[in-house]
Amino acid sequence: MKTALIGLIVATLATPVLAAGEHAGGHGEMAVGEPGDKAKATQTIRVTMTETDDGKMLFTPSNFKVRKGQTVVFAVKNAGEIDHEFVLDQEDKVMEHKAVMEKFPEMEHDDPNAIRLAPGKTGEIVWRFTNDGVFKIACLVPGHYDAGMHGDVTVAQK
Numbered sequence: 001m002k003t004a005l006i007g008l009i010v011a012t013l014a015t016p017v018l019a020a021g022e023h024a025g026g027h028g029e030m031a032v033g034e035p036g037d038k039a040k041a042t043q044t045i046r047v048t049m050t051e052t053d054d055g056k057m058l059f060t061p062s063n064f065k066v067r068k069g070q071t072v073v074f075a076v077k078n079a080g081e082i083d084h085e086f087v088l089d090q091e092d093k094v095m096e097h098k099a100v101m102e103k104f105p106e107m108e109h110d111d112p113n114a115i116r117l118a119p120g121k122t123g124e125i126v127w128r129f130t131n132d133g134v135f136k137i138a139c140l141v142p143g144h145y146d147a148g149m150h151g152d153v154t155v156a157q158k
């Protein structure tokens with residue numbers, strides 16, 4: 001029941017331009033790109049997620065530059081003491097998703113552009129960037145984004 005409700009809310013928040021694709025294919029076309037083929041990856045970017053003693057939460061590093069068309073492996077490690085997420089998306093989608101997470105903190109993601117890791121765990125996202133522009137990485141566990149847990153991925157035109 002709860003899952004169905006969250007699905008409805010996420011669908012409602014989807015932008016009109018993406019709605020048609022999502023109805024047709026489950027996961028719609030995303031401006032940030034698409035799940036990649038690891039065999040075609042040209043770069044592995046290691047990202048660590050942590051909390052600091054003074055209450056900040058961080059991705060290290062938090063800013064990346066890639067090229068349009070490039071497939072990247074994000075090798076993500078949770079070096080902190082609580083759960084964190086690595087969500088990759090365009091900024092307005094991240095902010096919509098953040099608002100949903102604040103209403104439903106226990107919401108779990110099952111999206112190719114997101115991973116949630118328990119303390120000490122590692123995981124990866126293989127991603128192909130199909131558009132240039134500036135996109136976001138963020139942790140959407142409530143409070144974490146505002147504690148500093150976000151960054152930018154700049155995708156250069158070729």
Ligand SMILES: [Cu+2]
Nearest residue numbers: 084085139144
């Ligand atoms: Cu976090």
